[in-house]
Structures are given as C-alpha cells and as structure tokens.
Amino acid sequence: MKSKLIYLFLIAFTSTSLAQTKVGTINSDYVVNLMPEAKVVVTASQKYGKKLDSSFAIKMNEYRAKVDDYNKREKEMGELEKKTIGKEIAALQEDIRRYQDNGTKLMQLKQNELMRPLYKKLNDAIDAVAKANGYTQILTTNGNEFAFVDMKYDITKLVMDKLGIKEPEKKE
Numbered sequence: 741m742k743s744k745l746i747y748l749f750l751i752a753f754t755s756t757s758l759a760q761t762k763v764g765t766i767n768s769d770y771v772v773n774l775m776p777e778a779k780v781v782v783t784a785s786q787k788y789g790k791k792l793d794s795s796f797a798i799k800m801n802e803y804r805a806k807v808d809d810y811n812k813r814e815k816e817m818g819e820l821e822k823k824t825i826g827k828e829i830a831a832l833q834e835d836i837r838r839y840q841d842n843g844t845k846l847m848q849l850k851q852n853e854l855m856r857p858l859y860k861k862l863n864d865a866i867d868a869v870a871k872a873n874g875y876t877q878i879l880t881t882n883g884n885e886f887a888f889v890d891m892k893y894d895i896t897k898l899v900m901d902k903l904g905i906k907e908p909e910k911k912e
C-alpha cells in the first residue's frame with residue numbers, strides 16, 4: 741500500500757513538473773507611446789485641457805475682480821458689507837478649489853477614455869503574440885521591479901511588429 745502511494749505521488753509530482761510555463765515580458769508603456777494613435781490622444785487631451793483652463797480663467801477673473809473691488813472699497817464699507825463680500829470671496833475660493841479638483845478628475849477620466857482603445861489594441865496584439873509563441877504568462881516591465889529579466893523572453897518587439905510600429909533609431 742505504501743509503495744502504491746509513493747508511486748502515485750511520484751507520478752503526480754512528475755506530471756506537474758512537466759507542465760511547463762513560458763513567461764514573457766513586455767514594456768507596454770513604451771509600445772503605447774510609439775503607437776501613431778498616441779499623438780492623437782495627446783492632441784485631444786491638450787485640447788480638452790485648454791477648454792477646462794478657459795473655464796477656470798473665467799472663474800479666476802471673477803474672483804480677482806471681487807478681491808480688487810473689495811480692496812479698493814474696504815475703507816468705505818461698513819462691517820455688514822465687509823462680512824457679506826468676505827463670505828462671497830470665501831465662497832468663490834471654495835468654488836475655485838472644487839473646480840480645480842474636478843478638473844483634475846475630469847482630465848484623468850478623459851485621458852483614460854482616450855487611451856482605452858490603444859490599450860485594447862495592445863492587449864489584442866499581446867494575446868496574438870503570446871498564443872503564437874506559446875507563452876502562458878506575460879508580465880509588464882514598466883511599474884514592476886524585476887531583479888532580472890532575460891531579454892530573450894521579452895515580446896515587446898514582437899508586439900510592435902504585430903502592430904506595425906517601428907522602433908525609433910537610437911541616438912548615440
């Protein structure tokens with residue numbers, strides 16, 4: 741009975757050790773930044789940012805005008821008027837702060853929306869290259885800290901070829 745258990749254990753152990761995995765790596769940020777569509781994303785992001793900036797400039801001009809008016813007329817104002825205008829200025833400051841926070845969030849959402857098709861295209865290319873070359877796992881090298889990566893398992897160039905992206909020439 742013991743020998744049968746040992747035999748089954750050895751069979752199970754060797755069969756799991758024979759099921760090999762092939763792990764590859766990719767620098768996905770590098771590939772995405774080289775995609776021709778990335779330039780369109782940058783342009784669209786800048787255009788959207790300018791639109792947000794113009795709205796912000798209007799709010800800032802309103803705030804500055806209110807503060808300047810307050811500073812010019814402060815000596816002539818009564819206490820009630822000072823408190824009222826002070827509250828209006830504080831409300832404008834809070835509105836500006838909220839607008840800045842919302843603007844940052846809106847820019848991030850817009851950036852994600854514009855980048856989504858690029859990452860979808862990249863993921864499709866990674867899937868195709870991984871299946872064609874027998875990879876079981878693909879890890880991204882950007883954002884991760886690998887102590888060592890054997891470049892023969894890096895599929896960055898294969899994915900770039902699949903997407904039709906040429907690597908820029910290295911300047912010396």
